[in-house]
Amino acid sequence: MNDVERLQESLASVVAGAGLYLEKVELKPAGRRTLLRVTVDLEDGPGGVDSDQIAAVSRDVSQFLDESPDAPAGQYVLEVSTPGATRELSESRHFRRAQGRKVVITTAEGEVSGRLESVEPDRLTLSIGGADQEIALSDVIRARMDVEL
Structure with missing residues (x-):
């Protein structure tokens, strides 16, 4: 098991204890330090992670790492964040999280943009210009969330 996999396994329960889902763990060199990026999200369904939840899980992760042998060696910078407004959608859970939001989806027939109305086990329904389209x-x-201004 490599360092990232070990951290992912260790941090999953810490993040779950804060009521969130551990999306991804990344370790990247950043000069003399290492950047430890922890991406968290809600487990499922529409909604968002608020700043109070991010602050709480950041404290929990930091405290855990202070006491853990799995923490990165040497100096590191901890960054805890969400996947962001234009996140890639690659799993069914991602699509369920994006329900009600604008998305951009690429198929062999081209790219479509619309509001993700529903997510079924085998298909998506987008509202495009007032009409529903199933995909x-x-x-x-490829699919990603789109920013609404």
Whole structure:
């Protein structure tokens, strides 16, 4: 098991204890230090992670790492964040989290943009210009959330 996998395994329960889901752990060199990026999200369904939740889970992760042999060696910078407003959507859970939001989906037939109305096990329903369009999940090549201004 490499360092990232070990951290992912160790931090999953800490993040879950804060009522969140551990999306990803990254370790990257940053000069003389290491950047430890921990990406958290809600487990499922629509909604968002608020700043109080981020602050609380950041404290929990920091405290855990202070006492853990799995913490990165040497100096490191801890960054705890969410996937962001334009996150890639690659798992069913990601699509369920994006329900009600604007998305951009690429299929073999091109790119479509619309509001993600519903997510079924095998298909998505987008509202595009007031009309619904179904897209099979198996046809999705790439998808991401789109920023609404």
